[in-house]
Amino acid sequence: MIEEFYDSGRIREYIQRGKRIIGTFCSYTPEEIIHAAGLVPVRLFGETVDIMNAYSYIPNWLCYYSKRTFEEGLIGNYDFLDGFVFLTSDDTNQLMYSIWKKNIKVEYSYMLQFPFSVDGTSKNFFTKVLEKFKRSLEDHYSVDITDKDLKDSIEVYNRYRSLLKELYKYRFYTPPKISGSDVLKINLAGYSMLKEEFNDKIEEYINKLSDEEGLPDKPRLYVTGIPIYDPLVFEMIESCGFTIVFDDLCNGSRNFDFEINETISNPIEAIAEGYLLKPTCGTCSRQKSLAIDERLSYINERLKTLNPDGIVIIGDKGCELCAFSQVELRKELAKIKPVLYLEIDFPLAKEQHRTRIEAFLESLS
Template identity: 25%
Template sequence: MKAQELLNRFHEIATCPKAQMAHYLDSGKKVVLTAPVYTPEEIIHAMGAVPFGVWGADIELNESKRYFPAFICSIMQSLLELGIKGTYEGASAIVIPSLCDSLKVIGQNWKYAVPSIPFIPMTYPQNRKPDYGVAFTKAGYERVIADLEKTAGLKFDDAALGKSIEVYNAHNAVMRELVCVLANHPEVSNAARSDVFKSAFFMLKEEHTELVRELIAALGEEESGPAKTKIMTSGILADAPGLVSILDDCGLQIVCDDVAAESRQYATDTPAEGETNLDRLAVKFKEMDNCSVLYDADKKRCAKIAADAKAAGAKGVLVVLTKFCDPEEFDYPLIKKACDAEGIPVTVIEVDRQMVNYEQARTAIETFRDIL
């Protein structure tokens, strides 16, 4: 298949998660929703269900306002809105991690707002590096397993987890490879790049891996298009069509990213060794870093963004700041300092999932392009 045909397929999946969910349910699979930013998807996969990423949507908010004040991020607001409106009906449960304050509160609201889909908490430690942190992560996973067994009627088997870990590590590897391949193919639009990442949340990872491999192979057969101005993106989400199309219109090419819904998902593999596969998975969380929702007094993420941008040849960093996202808002001044120190221009644009008019963002991005 040609690259464009494959990209069309990714677009179809990314823009129609409802059809994907129906497809899995119709085939007799159970679907478990997974909220941002990290959930132990491998466990859900090993228990035979489809982990289905839910990061909200670009929609108008009505019902969620009964539960949230206006200053909670629009990812959580729209996720709850979709839940209340029945979009996720048929799902067996939702797993919500406790990695920021808005994630803590959505779990509490979910119980009352969407009682038909059981809430399963995943309580992660922030002090995740010491052994006691790893033990607490494992206890959190055991809690998720117990809840999935109880609410969704699924069964856990450590050997099956080993196989799922292989599936997820393979997917991580192919997604990392994809970023490098796309960096050499400016003809692939930022919108298409976004579709590839987004579709990963709505597919079984082995299926997504297969499709991405096909895309990489197809791109290998094709000539690279004319060069564009290379940039790096950073933020929680950067997939709003209104935003991504501006980047394309401006002749900018995302060559690497520090976006939570994109490359941050695939940065860390589960290690090969461990007493049990569940232990290996707990160590994976210990080894995760460089993310605004993971404790790091050294703020290594900020310097890493500057280093990654430099290594990928990005001329500037575009911070796509989700409004009311504390973790990202606290990191931004230090990201700016780190990039300034390396002479890398930074621009920030504030977004939320209710934006309909991106003209202010367009002006900022056009100015950003002009200074690069």
């Protein structure tokens, strides 16, 4: 069933149907606008593990995600892209935009201003930024993006988000009905599909899931940390005897745990507001509070309802955001539940990680 979601041929199929593909990198990308232009937004994963070429362009200590996606771009694995859209969400994204623009040949590239502060000033600005982005797509692809188009896309994406929310609930059952690795695979599959197609598939899947028996009961984990585009990581953790019942990763709950207000008359403004208020990764915060505290309060709320046995924070030395916040995050979360900090790099040193995960499991019993 899960395999059905995972279909690498799908993107080629879209191209054959005359669709154009736009690569994205960050869960703050307002894909609704790209979708409304009749394009297919696709989140890039960076599946390659061996970095052979990228280090002549970038330092080798950047985050795994930037290295792997760029390497794939360099070796031509993304030749299906018609364009890509970056956000200024951190230093790595800022510099990777320039480096991609220079070295990966596509028809269209765009850099969106990321709204770092949540306040009126930034909401107005972000709305203008998104309007410019819309115009840029219209000009480049000679299309008109009407308010109706935008509203339709918002509806598709709101349904996408609420279905994923629904799917996540099956993880909280005792025993869970679906493993964390399988949810991750479905999530990843959704990134390279037109959401209307994905929505139908997942709805069908959820219906079947509700009748299924639960998985064997195992200690339950809450996972937080860097984006995980490699199912191997979750499989490794779960194969040590855990079930991951929740993850608030960039490509986990933070990707869908918000919605866009369909009653606001200006759809661009609605999109700006929706993304501005989405659960933060730690880059975006209200002026009077700290991003890390906002992040912690999001996690704490979920810990209260889920009551997992432990928390795993997955880190990456190269990820600036994670490297800055992980110490405080570890300290605060350890006050609530046992915490394992797992710092990963690729190729994955599975044996070393398994020792840590198994020891963590042993310490919980």
